[in-house]
Amino acid sequence: MARPFRCPKCGSHDYAIVLTGCNLTNATLEEMLTWDEEQQDYVSGGSVVVDSEGMENEGATAVCAECEEDVTEAVRQYEASQEPATEA
Numbered sequence: 001m002a003r004p005f006r007c008p009k010c011g012s013h014d015y016a017i018v019l020t021g022c023n024l025t026n027a028t029l030e031e032m033l034t035w036d037e038e039q040q041d042y043v044s045g046g047s048v049v050v051d052s053e054g055m056e057n058e059g060a061t062a063v064c065a066e067c068e069e070d071v072t073e074a075v076r077q078y079e080a081s082q083e084p085a086t087e088a
């Protein structure tokens with residue numbers, strides 16, 4: 001059973017990971033388009049990598065979904081604590 005990540009600032013469990021400087025091999029990307037009534041135009045939610053054969057990236061940043069605080073270090077510690085101690 002996994003424990004959820006908790007933002008050190010606001011306590012939210014939701015966060016986004018932003019990867020920069022990616023080299024993608026044979027990737028599938030998905031772009032979500034939402035109709036904006038006021039602007040009478042589509043708004044792009046950005047491209048999301050659905051699948052790829054290989055990915056190298058220079059840096060990953062984690063951002064809290066609630067307060068938009070940089071939680072990179074907290075997520076790194078959380079992920080390290082989630083690693084199974086020993087496989088039996």
Ligand SMILES: [Zn+2]
Nearest residue numbers: 007010064067
């Ligand atoms: Zn937060």
